[in-house]
Amino acid sequence: MKLVIQRVGEASVEVEEKTIAKIGNGMLVLVGISKDDDEDIVKKLAQKVIKLRIFPDDHRDINRSVEDVGGEILAVSQFTLLADTSAGNRPGFSYAAEQNKAQKLFNFFIGELKTSGLKVETGEFGAYMKVHLVNNGPVTIIYE
Secondary structure (H helix, E strand, O other): OEEEEEEEEEEEEEEEEEEEEOOOEEEEEEOOOOOOOOHHHHHHHHHHHHOOOEEOOOOOOOEEEOOOOOOOEEEEEHHHHHHOOOOOOOEOOEEOHHHHHHHHHHHHHHHHHHHOOOEEEOOOOOOEEEEEEEEEEEEEEOOO
16 A cells, blocks of 8 residues: 655545545545555554644644644545556556455545544545645655
């Protein structure tokens, strides 16, 4: 599993010119599910996202989690995070989970994020999406 986490002032997802998800202050989480992932891995990384301290405290130190600041989370499935670029100019995606498994684990990930009680929005699995964000900081963290 690979996650790209961006601290955002706001973020949204459009599908076919319609906004389907929108958050304010919080995190945009791009989610790549690999063929080796399982519910244990997904659960562990969901908790890491919730507890990740990338928000400023009163002294402007990066010391607070999305949970601490009452932020929101927008999670977007993105299999291209698993691209293999080791040979040639066209990326391969043999590390990505097949669609049914990926969708099941993505939905499980969303469920785990929701245990935090925070607002959690999602893109549309498998759809062509336009993702808009205002990166705050900028702060971008990658988990694998």
